[in-house]
Amino acid sequence: MRVLNLSTGFKPFDSSLEEIESKSFLFSGGEVHIKLQDAAEEVLVSARLNDSNEVMKLLLAVDALRRNGSKTISAFIPYLPYARQDRVMVGGEPLSIKVMCNLINSCNFEKVYVFDVHSEVSLALLDNCELISNYSLAKQVLSNHTDYLLVSPDAGALKKIYKLAEALAYHNDIILCNKVRDVSNGKIKQITVDQDDLGGKDCFIIDDICDGGATFVGVAKELKKRNAGKVSLIVSHGIMSHGEAELVDWVDHIYTTDSIKNDSSDLISRILLADLIEL
Template sequence: MDGRLLIFSGSANPELAKEIATCLRMSVGRALVGQFKNGETRIKIHDNVRGCDVFVIQPTCNPVDHHLMELLLMIDALRRASANRVTAVIPYYGYAKQEKKTAGREPISAKLVANLIRTAGADRVLTMDLHTPAIEGFFDIPVDHLQAGPLLADYIHSMNLSNPVVVSPDAGGVGRANRFRERMGANLAIIAKQRPEPDTSEVLEMVGEVEGKTAIIIDDMISTGGTLVEAAEALIERGANKVYACATHGIFSADALSIIGRSDLIETLITNTIPQSSEASSARVRTISVAPLFAEAIMRIHKDLSLSALFS
């Protein structure tokens, strides 16, 4: 049993965990993940994990604090049950937007969450498309950072869109958009914006030619949908024929799906790092699976093989 690979899942995205396990030709480990009557999180691992290489799959999506606590308690339970190694698989890393202080007397929440995961007993972290790559440096344990860009780019490329142009919705995402553009062989456009307050944005200017082209907006996450819709409107005003959108994480907080459903977007492509409601399809949101990529990464980590080939 020494070094046996086991996978466990919290309640955040059990469907993704099952799909990853299926790709690995195994089943998800047995565990009780629930709540006591007083509202406290209850965790009990039913399988023997002594000496095993354990992966806990739990995106810290909404409700973020609850799913984070589940993850921490599962790691602690596995560590106390003598697991040989515990890897926290966090497809979507909550609090990632709070990676720096923007004003006085604010926390750096992303750093605190990293400290909590390490303190709980995680030996390493496997995640995807952090909002800021610098978050990797918040951890004092190894971090494997997967990228969904190649999957999304290959899917868009297979659609054979006419005269495509890849659009970064802000200056911070230019690197991501440029890698996407190179994989597709398309041109690049950049939208400059400002944020007068959290979760709101204003389009200021655009660099690049979009007239008569099919625009593809690429971002790491979609939260309120405001940035996406404003970018789509600006592209249509500049003469774009059609507008698509791609993002790794579909957060869709508040009435984001309604906003996107009423927008000029032809289709919004996301991954299944976060589970989606039935309303997503009516908002023309399409989901592709990252389970095979995570399964391959988990197997490579288990066998102590390089993950570099997955980043190309």
């Protein structure tokens, strides 16, 4: 088996596997083009699908592989785009995750690996899908910590955290937070925490995505009001669309992966997926 890494700076597979080199560029009309330098019968493709050009590059690469004689092609898509758009809220909207999954399914992959996907709807819509959990990420981060608390930032994350706690053999309380939104604009107006005194223990908020970070800032504020120690964040996909400014005053550290990007800082540690997964 050989690997084809389509995203610059992202090599999530065992370095002993031989890589298929490729070159890609945009035509003047905005069209994506890719040219493979080699081929193989069995290929494992990695792709960060951070924008529509990257989606198109994946589709074109699979076509090129098949035309070059590849028989078995699998894909590792660490962050599945449109997984948050997994329902139609009002008339006139698309079911975006289904459109995305239809495109991926058109490639007829032998296997599609995704990392800590946001919505279980995605797993039902993707053919031959295999979910990789966040357990290895959490285990690596927490390996040097004792007597800490796991925190669910909202009710939606709680089911995953119970499963994670079992995998970690974690026996302390799981702290449950809840968001109350203003129905007129969707903004968070209150965050509740189910315990009043956290005993000075370090808290680790667990979730799949950090985008702007407003939820985590709100949760961190409430935890520190309740005698939390350090408040850190473990998220599989660190988008950080608003940068660090809104997070740095309240969150002591953020642990994430390179599923979206490579940059790190004093606040943000990006753990390589190559060190966490084995396909």
